[in-house]
Structures are given as structure tokens and as C-alpha cells.
Amino acid sequence: MLILSRDTWQEIFGSIQKNKARTIITVIGVLWGIFIYIVLSGAAKGLDNGFEERFENIAMNSMFAWAQTTSVPYAGFKTGRPIQLKLGDVRTLVSRVPEIEFIAPRIVKGAFGGESGGVIYGQRTGYYSIYGDFPVLSKIAAQKIYIGGRFVNEGDIKEHRKVCVIGERTRKELFAKDTDPIGEFIRIDNVFFKVIGVKKFEDGGGFGDDGDITIPFSTYRKLYNTGDDVGWLAIAAYDDADVMKVEQDVKKVLKKIHQISPEDDRAIGSFNLGEIFTKISGFAKGLTFLSLVVGIATILAGVIGIGNILLISVKERTKELGVRRALGATPSEVRGQIILESVFLTMIAGVFGIILGSFALKGISIASEGADIPYTNPTVPIPFVLGALFTMVILGTLIGLIPAQRAVSIKPIDALREE
Amino acid sequence: MIEIKDLHKSYKIGKNLLHVLKGININIEEGELVAIMGSSGSGKSTLLNILGMLDVADKGSYMLDNFPIKDLDETKAAKYRNKFLGFIFQSFNLINYKTALENVALPLYYQKVGRAERTEKAMQYLAKVGLEDWSSHLPSELSGGQKQRIAIARALAAQPKVLLADEPTGALDSTTSYEVMQLIQDINDEGKTILVVTHEDDIAQMCKRIVLLKDGVIIDDKKVNQVRASDHV
Numbered sequence: 001m002l003i004l005s006r007d008t009w010q011e012i013f014g015s016i017q018k019n020k021a022r023t024i025i026t027v028i029g030v031l032w033g034i035f036i037y038i039v040l041s042g043a044a045k046g047l048d049n050g051f052e053e054r055f056e057n058i059a060m061n062s063m064f065a066w067a068q069t070t071s072v073p074y075a076g077f078k079t080g081r082p083i084q085l086k087l088g089d090v091r092t093l094v095s096r097v098p099e100i101e102f103i104a105p106r107i108v109k110g111a112f113g114g115e116s117g118g119v120i121y122g123q124r125t126g127y128y129s130i131y132g133d134f135p136v137l138s139k140i141a142a143q144k145i146y147i148g149g150r151f152v153n154e155g156d157i158k159e160h161r162k163v164c165v166i167g168e169r170t171r172k173e174l175f176a177k178d179t180d181p182i183g184e185f186i187r188i189d190n191v192f193f194k195v196i197g198v199k200k201f202e203d204g205g206g207f208g209d210d211g212d213i214t215i216p217f218s219t220y221r222k223l224y225n226t227g228d229d230v231g232w233l234a235i236a237a238y239d240d241a242d243v244m245k246v247e248q249d250v251k252k253v254l255k256k257i258h259q260i261s262p263e264d265d266r267a268i269g270s271f272n273l274g275e276i277f278t279k280i281s282g283f284a285k286g287l288t289f290l291s292l293v294v295g296i297a298t299i300l301a302g303v304i305g306i307g308n309i310l311l312i313s314v315k316e317r318t319k320e321l322g323v324r325r326a327l328g329a330t331p332s333e334v335r336g337q338i339i340l341e342s343v344f345l346t347m348i349a350g351v352f353g354i355i356l357g358s359f360a361l362k363g364i365s366i367a368s369e370g371a372d373i374p375y376t377n378p379t380v381p382i383p384f385v386l387g388a389l390f391t392m393v394i395l396g397t398l399i400g401l402i403p404a405q406r407a408v409s410i411k412p413i414d415a416l417r418e419e
Numbered sequence: 420m421i422e423i424k425d426l427h428k429s430y431k432i433g434k435n436l437l438h439v440l441k442g443i444n445i446n447i448e449e450g451e452l453v454a455i456m457g458s459s460g461s462g463k464s465t466l467l468n469i470l471g472m473l474d475v476a477d478k479g480s481y482m483l484d485n486f487p488i489k490d491l492d493e494t495k496a497a498k499y500r501n502k503f504l505g506f507i508f509q510s511f512n513l514i515n516y517k518t519a520l521e522n523v524a525l526p527l528y529y530q531k532v533g534r535a536e537r538t539e540k541a542m543q544y545l546a547k548v549g550l551e552d553w554s555s556h557l558p559s560e561l562s563g564g565q566k567q568r569i570a571i572a573r574a575l576a577a578q579p580k581v582l583l584a585d586e587p588t589g590a591l592d593s594t595t596s597y598e599v600m601q602l603i604q605d606i607n608d609e610g611k612t613i614l615v616v617t618h619e620d621d622i623a624q625m626c627k628r629i630v631l632l633k634d635g636v637i638i639d640d641k642k643v644n645q646v647r648a649s650d651h652v
Contacts, residue, residue, distance in 0.1 A: 007528055018516050325500075331494055333529070
């Protein structure tokens with residue numbers, strides 16, 4: 001095999017080493033191309049991973065629904081009627097919309113402009129949003145509780161326990177640094193609650209903050225006398241369900257329960273994380289595609305540079321090639337050698353470009369650590385790398401064909417005559 | 420060894436047809452040392468190029484060692500050149516980034532001879548031209564005479580049937596020229612057929628036969644008493 005023979009490679013090294021400076025500069029052209037490609041697509045992947053990480057605490061196929069006021073008169077009611085979701089809606093929704101995997105009714109005091117709950121511990125006081133929640137919420141939006149604590153559980157709901165989970169900021173503001181808040185009692189609107197956990201705050205694009213206090217839903221309704229009222233519904237659909245359709249179905253059912261016109265778009269509000277996530281991941285995919293296009297274009301420019309240099313080199317070596325052919329080199333041997341030179345230069349450039357690109361990605365990764373940028377674990381998938389190398393071999397061969405053809409198109413006699 | 424009958428060759432220069440060779444007939448036996456002489460434009464280089472299969476005749480036949488040379492494409496010509504012919508050029512035409520040894524080994528490389536055998540043979544021929552101590556030197560580190568001897572070693576390495584020398588002493592001073600001619604005579608003494616194109620009379624006198632070309636025809640073809648180059652050194 002021509003490619004495997006040591007002699008072939010010696011011939012290639014011999015001619016490449018002839019003009020080291022030029023070879024190096026040429027190689028840098030392609031190296032730059034593949035470097036750009038690796039860094040861009042790695043960075044795009046990093047952004048993609050970053051977004052995914054931001055959203056990992058919330059089920060991607062989740063949605064929220066809440067009630068507003070009607071905007072269309074219907075069934076004898078006039079427009080502008082305020083709607084109140086009720087606990088009973090949950091059961092109806094589960095039976096009517098089979099795609100629902102989890103549904104968590106939620107209610108809050110504060111947060112949406114209302115009066116926050118006044119909280120007292122010893123000499124310290126503060127105002128925080130008070131949430132009434134069911135344990136099932138943790139299936140829809142992950143609740144990260146610091147070690148030693150727990151989230152609200154079924155027992156708390158059943159027995160209307162006066163327990164609460166506090167936020168990081170609440171803990172900092174109410175408790176001394178060395179005090180363990182678990183087991184301590186705080187007063188929420190003049191009722192004593194036992195702290196059972198501290199929640200780690202994760203920004204999931206929602207409306208919560210790091211000072212939120214969660215108490216069992218059943219306790220909440222007794223404390224604030226809210227009866228069956230529900231603030232809003234958090235819903236997670238099954239993985240294979242289309243969350244957009246679930247959103248439509250949920251709204252349809254809610255409208256039916258509360259005697260709202262099917263045409264009323266304002267009475268029930270909803271928000272769909274799946275849609276937002278699709279948009280963002282589409283953005284990341286766009287970036288990946290862009291980096292692919294830019295990278296390939298840059299590589300192409302570099303490879304054309306190699307073809308250019310080899311053309312010059314063939315011109316310079318006309319006489320040498322003539323001598324070789326007088327000594328018995330066949331046209332296909334000459335052609336093969338020049339194409340191999342082209343492919344070899346391209347490959348060397350490619351490998352170094354990939355190595356340097358990886359270092360650059362590592363550098364960006366270290367630099368972005370801790371900064372508030374959605375950028376995690378920038379990697380270039382192996383198929384992409386192999387694909388790039390493969391593309392470069394193909395391009396190197398194609399571009400090498402031009403100088404190779406030039407080399408054999410000169411007759412040995414003309415080549416020898418040239419002084 | 421070489422049989423040429425009614426060889427014609429013309430070149431197109433612009434609109435004019437330049438008839439360079441106008442019916443060359445020549446027979447060269449094995450072991451001959453032939454000088455081809457003639458003024459510039461007489462067609463001697465063209466003849467050598469055709470003999471060297473670097474160029475193709477328009478008309479006529481060419482037999483090399485009873486083997487008809489015809490219908491040459493580039494690949495075939497390259498293979499025949501490699502197998503049958505050794506070239507010695509006026510300007511040596513060594514590959515300047517290869518060592519003396521690598522230059523000598525190059526025809527063997529194209530013969531697909533293995534590395535070890537190639538090096539051994541190349542060393543052998545370097546020794547024959549007295550330059551075994553210079554094997555690792557680049558052409559730029561050698562004198563003109565040394566370069567031509569390397570080139571001769573290279574031409575011999577492929578063990579060709581015929582050596583074709585195009586003005587082998589043209590770029591050398593007379594002392595070096597005689598040294599190179601002495602080497603060529605020694606090789607001829609061993610039985611190798613050699614053609615030398617030259618326009619220097621003293622070089623021609625060192626051959627065994629002189630063929631004189633003028634305006635594309637042979638006007639003289641005579642055996643001469645060979646002057647030994649060693650007499651001059």
C-alpha cells in the first residue's frame with residue numbers, strides 16, 4: 001500500500017521539510033479553521049448544556065394554570081366575573097385529562113402583590129411570601145432541601161401540622177449563623193410553626209425567591225381561612241405527552257367547570273415551560289448549526305490555502321518532478337505523492353487544531369466558572385470531530401488534485417528543460 | 420542494442436513546422452560508447468530525448484534490445500525509462516534536499532526495491548564512483564565533479580541497458596571533465612552501452628564512435644581510436 005509504506009512518508013517529509021516556514025504558515029491556515037470550528041461548536045454545546053442545567057429542576061413538560069376574570073359574557077353571567085379555582089377542580093382535571101402525571105394545587109400569601117406573611121423569631125422579624133403546598137409539588141419542580149431537613153409530607157397534610165420549610169434568605173435573616181434552624185419555632189402571622197427544612201433556592205425561570213416559606217396546604221387553608229380556594233395549579237404531563245395539547249385540554253376543562261365561554265381567552269391564564277424550553281433549545285441548536293457552517297467555511301478557506309501553496313510548490317519543483325519521472329516515477333506515483341502531501345498537511349493541521357481548540361474550550365470553561373452564564377461542560381461530540389477530520393481528508397484530497405494534475409500535466413522533457 | 424529506422428520529428432513553433440529530425444537511421448551494438456556531435460540546432464538533443472523516451476517520434480521505428488518502443492503513454496514510458504535507461508544530465512539534476520545516497524537510491528525506489536537492498540545497492544554504486552565517504556552529504560556540499568559522479572552512480576543503480584548522457588561534462592572544467600569521462604570509459608569497459616551527446620571534440624575523441632548530426636540528418640558516422648581519459652589526468 002502506498003499510504004502505509006515508510007518510503008512514501010519519507011518522500012513526503014522530504015519535500016515538506018524543503019520549505020519549513022511556508023509549510024508552517026500554510027498549516028496554521030487550516031489549523032485556525034478547525035480551531036474556530038472546535039471552539040465554536042464546543043461553546044454552543046456548553047450553552048446548550050447550560051440551559052439544560054438551568055431547567056433540570058423543573059419538569060420540562062410542565063405547565064401552570066391560574067384563574068383571572070372573564071372577558072366574554074356566558075351562561076347568563078356578565079363579563080368581568082372573577083374566577084376562583086377550587087380543590088375539587090383537581091380531581092375533575094385528573095379524570096378528564098389522562099396525560100396529567102402530577103398535579104399540585106398551590107396557594108400563596110404575598111408574592112403577587114398581596115400582603116406577605118409577618119414572621120418572627122426571637123427578636124428578629126421579617127415579611128415573606130407564604131406558600132401552601134402539597135408534597136406532590138416536588139415531583140413537578142425539584143425541591144432541594146439542605147441536609148437534615150425535609151419537605152412537606154403527606155402526614156403534615158393529613159394532620160394539618162404547623163410545620164414550615166424556609167428559604168435560604170429567611171434562614172440567614174432570622175437565625176444566627178451558628179444556630180440550626182431545624183426544630184426551632186418561628187411565628188408566622190402569630191401562629192407558631194416548627195421549621196422542618198431549609199430550601200436551596202434554584203432560579204428556574206419561575207416567580208419564587210430565596211425567602212419563600214412553605215407550609216402544608218391544609219394548614220394554610222385553616223390559617224388563612226381560604227376554604228377550598230386554590231391559587232394556581234402546577235401540572236406535569238407524562239414524558240411522551242404533548243404539553244401544548246395538555247395545556248389546551250386543561251384550560252378547556254377548567255372553562256367548563258367554571259362556566260366560562262370556550263371563546264374566552266383571558267379567564268384562565270397558563271404558562272408552559274415546554275414551549276419556552278423548546279425555544280431556548282432551538283436557539284442553542286441554531287448556534288450549533290451556525291458554528292458548523294462557520295467552522296466548515298473556515299476550514300475550507302484553510303484547505304484552499306494548502307492547495308494554493310502546493311501549486312506554488314509544484315511550480316518550484318517542476319524540475320525535480322521532471323527528474324523523478326525521467327528516473328521512472330509514473331504519473332500516478334507523482335500524483336499520489338502530491339495528494340498525500342496535501343492530505344498529510346491538512347491532517348496535521350486538523351489534529352493540532354483540535355488539540356488547541358480543546359485547550360481553549362477548557363480555558364473558557366474555567367473562566368466562566370462561577371459567573372452567572374448558562375455555560376456548562378463545553379464538549380464537541382466525537383462524531384463531530386471525526387466528521388471534521390473526514391471532511392478535511394476529503395477536502396485535502398480534492399484540493400490536492402489540482403496541483404497534482406498540474407504536476408503530471410508538465411511533460412518530463414519540458415520539466416527538465418526548465419532552468 | 421539500439422536500432423533506429425527512418426526517425427522523423429518536427430515541432431510546431433507558432434504557425435511554422437520545424438523539421439528537426441529528417442530520417443535518422445542508426446544501429447548501436449551492445450558495449451559501444453558513442454558520441455553524438457553536432458552544432459546546436461542539429462537535432463542531437465531531440466534524438467537523445469527520443470532515445471530516452473522523454474519525447475516521441477512522429478515517424479520511424481525504435482527498437483531497444485530487440486524490444487519495440489512504441490505506443491508509449493506516460494506510465495509505460497516511465498516504466499521503460501526506469502528499466503532500460505540511465506540518464507546523466509549536464510546540470511546533474513540531483514534532488515537537492517536528498518543526500519547522495521538517497522539520490523542514488525531513487526531509481527531503485529521507483530523499481531519498488533526494498534529499503535535495505537536499496538541502501539546496499541546504492542552504497543555499492545557510490546563506492547564504484549569513489550564517493551562512499553560522501554553518502555550522507557547533500558548535493559550542495561559537493562563539488563561539480565562529485566555531483567556528476569553521484570548522478571552517474573544514480574544512472575547505474577537501476578542497472579539499465581543503456582546510459583544516455585546529455586553533455587555530461589558541459590558544466591565542468593577540463594580536469595574534472597576528464598575524470599568524469601574516465602569513469603564513463605571504465606563503465607563502458609565493463610560492457611555497458613553508453614551514448615554521449617557533446618559538442619566538445621576532445622570529449623568525443625574519448626568515445627569509440629562518433630556520429631555527426633547536421634540539420635537533422637547524420638552526415639558522418641565513424642569509429643575512432645579511443646583516447647583514454649587517464650592519459651590527460
